[in-house]
Amino acid sequence: MQMRARLEALVDEMLDGQILLEEAVGEFEKLYILRALARHKKHLSNTAKILGIHRNTLSKRVACYRHQDRPAVRAAKASSR
Numbered sequence: 001m002q003m004r005a006r007l008e009a010l011v012d013e014m015l016d017g018q019i020l021l022e023e024a025v026g027e028f029e030k031l032y033i034l035r036a037l038a039r040h041k042k043h044l045s046n047t048a049k050i051l052g053i054h055r056n057t058l059s060k061r062v063a064c065y066r067h068q069d070r071p072a073v074r075a076a077k078a079s080s081r
Helices: 003-016 021-039 044-051 055-079
Strands: none
Touching: 021 044, 021 055, 044 055
């Protein structure tokens, strides 16, 4: 299946699930960046170069993702007590 067809199928699925554009774009960007970081063994400069963004921009976005994930971790720990 070509990439365009796969993307169209994903978009249809997201629209059926009533996913807002802002949420879809945010999740795509986060996953894209985290996968790129994994491919480059979390080396910020190399990853930023591949993504075509400044290293500081990448660093800020990664820090934001970590901050977003922390409340979920805290809530899970609190509920397990």
